[in-house]
Amino acid sequence: MGDEDSNIYNQGFKASGSKHADFTFHYATVIQDIDPEGAGRIKVVIGNDDLDIPKGEETWAFPLLPRFMNVVPQVGEGVILFPQSTKSGTKNCLYIGPLLGQDTDLPFQTKTVALGATSSVSMDKPSTNPALVPSAKHVYCHPQDVAVQGRQNADIILSNAAIDLRAGKFKTNSRLKFNKKGPSWIQLKYNGRSSSYTNIMSHRINLITYKGSPEITIDQLLNEGLNDEQGGVRLQNYLTAGGHGDSSENSIDPRAKLRPIVFGDELMKFLDLLLHYVEFHSHPWNGHPADNDTSLGGSGIKAKKDELLKYKNGGLKQILSTTIYVN
Numbered sequence: 126m127g128d129e130d131s132n133i134y135n136q137g138f139k140a141s142g143s144k145h146a147d148f149t150f151h152y153a154t155v156i157q158d159i160d161p162e163g164a165g166r167i168k169v170v171i172g173n174d175d176l177d178i179p180k181g182e183e184t185w186a187f188p189l190l191p192r193f194m195n196v197v198p199q200v201g202e203g204v205i206l207f208p209q210s211t212k213s214g215t216k217n218c219l220y221i222g223p224l225l226g227q228d229t230d231l232p233f234q235t236k237t238v239a240l241g242a243t244s245s246v247s248m249d250k251p252s253t254n255p256a257l258v259p260s261a262k263h264v265y266c267h268p269q270d271v272a273v274q275g276r277q278n279a280d281i282i283l284s285n286a287a288i289d290l291r292a293g294k295f296k297t298n299s300r301l302k303f304n305k306k307g308p309s310w311i312q313l314k315y316n317g318r319s320s321s322y323t324n325i326m327s328h329r330i331n332l333i334t335y336k337g338s339p340e341i342t343i344d345q346l347l348n349e350g351l352n353d354e355q356g357g358v359r360l361q362n363y364l365t366a367g368g369h370g371d372s373s374e375n376s377i378d379p380r381a382k383l384r385p386i387v388f389g390d391e392l393m394k395f396l397d398l399l400l401h402y403v404e405f406h407s408h409p410w411n412g413h414p415a416d417n418d419t420s421l422g423g424s425g426i427k428a429k430k431d432e433l434l435k436y437k438n439g440g441l442k443q444i445l446s447t448t449i450y451v452n
Contacts, residue, residue, distance in 0.1 A: 203236025
């Protein structure tokens, strides 16, 4: 970057000489994003004169955001740097950033490109506005929302009396295409004094209690991939083993730590058939099956018996969920 570029980018900051022009902030580039103290500090350069500082002796810039928020710019990204005085250079500076032009640029964007959308000092054009792309509808927050957006595929959006927590909101091959086939999504919605809803959407839902049966500890979950980026499949196999979808028997894999919940309506249907059959069936004589009298029980005892027999040989599994598990 030449002196003229440095002046453009840094609001009158002179890249050479002993005096600096008056300014309120710098546009700086991150050159180190790992703080050995874990305090969120970064090292940056402003112009060519900073490049004369020996490697490893650059000073730290401190985060302007409080520790409640964890946002550390990556190497190559741009930040806004607030110096202690007009003569302090990069010493004792506070930073805020990274500079990012659009929601689609959350993973990474260089300072020069980002300035095209975040300031008037660059000729680079900003990325496409997702609000103008029909396939991106529902992917990103609206301007009136309050949101926390991850660098990758997750966010928390606080809108009008609603909170949405999502992972997998866009397709893996495009940040401008809404994922309609299975984002993990928890939605809390309040519609009035006596009307509130909590919607939980996912391919599989596990409800785990530490004092359940069996007891499951955090250490067990961590050891089986709870925090691994690619640990989802391994953890599910640990929790539900083979599930119960492939067995022709009315049984659950004994290795499973979680068990499927029961559909209340299906269970009520089964119990109603069973009670009706027990109450009304009769035998013509000892050792013979119940009669086929259709005058009893509406559609007849034999009809009730035939419906009950549908639950044999794996039929009871229709009472169980294949996607929601508890302990």
